[in-house]
Amino acid sequence: MKTSLPLFPPYLSLAERAWFFLLRGFNTxxxxxxxxxxxxxxxxxxxxxxxxxxxxxxxxxRWYQNLFQSEEWMRAARNSFIVAPxxxxxxxxxxxxxxxxxxxxxxxxxxxxxAVLISPMVVPVVVVGVGVYLLFARxxxxxxxxxxxxxxxxLGAPFVVTTVLATLQGFNHNLVRASLSMGATPLTTFFRxxxxxIAPGLISGALFAFATSxxxxxxxxxxxxxxxxxxxxQMFTGIRENISPTIAALATILIxxxxxxxxxxxxxxxxxxxxxxx
Numbered sequence: 287m288k289t290s291l292p293l294f295p296p297y298l299s300l301a302e303r304a305w306f307f308l309l310r311g312f313n314t315x316x317x318x319x320x321x322x323x324x325x326x327x328x329x330x331x332x333x334x335x336x337x338x339x340x341x342x343x344x345x346x347x348r349w350y351q352n353l354f355q356s357e358e359w360m361r362a363a364r365n366s367f368i369v370a371p372x373x374x375x376x377x378x379x380x381x382x383x384x385x386x387x388x389x390x391x392x393x394x395x396x397x398x399x400x401a402v403l404i405s406p407m408v409v410p411v412v413v414v415g416v417g418v419y420l421l422f423a424r425x426x427x428x429x430x431x432x433x434x435x436x437x438x439x440x441l442g443a444p445f446v447v448t449t450v451l452a453t454l455q456g457f458n459h460n461l462v463r464a465s466l467s468m469g470a471t472p473l474t475t476f477f478r479x480x481x482x483x484i485a486p487g488l489i490s491g492a493l494f495a496f497a498t499s500x501x502x503x504x505x506x507x508x509x510x511x512x513x514x515x516x517x518x519x520q521m522f523t524g525i526r527e528n529i530s531p532t533i534a535a536l537a538t539i540l541i542x543x544x545x546x547x548x549x550x551x552x553x554x555x556x557x558x559x560x561x562x563x564x
Contacts, residue, residue, distance in 0.1 A: 331534040338529060349535040362520035369516060370499040373438035377495040381446025382488055389454040404444040415508040429511030437505050442495025453487030493547055
């Protein structure tokens with residue numbers, strides 16, 4: 287017969303139990319406070335009104351229809367799905383190689399090199415945008431997909447470096463040595479031995495890099511021309527000029543998309559913890 291575990295250890299005092307409920311109640315209120323402005327947008331995307339206001343006069347899918355029939359919005363979506371996957375691919379490859387090198391080698395200045403690699407995570411994005419614009423304007427990479435992809439890859443690579451390095455902390459390098467001693471090439475060893483172990487961290491970093499690129503707007507404002515405007519760029523322009531319920535429809539889609547990414551990350555993190563315990 288199964289017995290349920292008690293909610294509290296028997297040695298906790300009444301004050302400690304009250305603090306337990308008080309802390310969790312406060313955390314719940316903070317979560318509701320943070321989530322409510324986001325959740326309020328979702329019903330407005332189904333409003334029949336041309337204004338973002340409550341109460342809604344009726345329900346309609348006209349703004350979703352307007353979103354998918356608009357050439358401007360579809361061009362922005364196409365640009366986002368061109369730039370973000372390619373930037374993610376570059377960031378994942380370069381970030382994984384950097385993490386493997388940093389984990390295996392021990393040399394003077396390793397900490398400084400690590401600080402340089404993750405600096406795009408801490409440097410204000412406006413500073414990055416101005417610096418990149420001044421550089422790319424000289425070499426002709428402004429108003430181009432190439433410039434956007436390279437900068438977005440640089441912004442996403444630090445996430446791959448940190449997540450893969452975290453995964454490699456528990457990696458047994460004797461597995462690599464055993465594979466090489468059996469005659470396998472370094473490339474075969476990487477794909478057969480190393481990659482399956484670091485895959486959860488690699489995929490987590492890639493998802494972070496994709497989300498960073500897909501959501502980036504400041505640097506895109508500096509570098510993108512009229513033909514390279516992405517979805518966040520188009521949303522920013524739409525909010526500045528005219529707040530249309532079409533933006534609420536797109537925001538709802540992005541909320542669902544981001545939630546799916548977060549759930550995937552949590553699932554991968556759970557798998558990673560299980561693999562480390564094994």
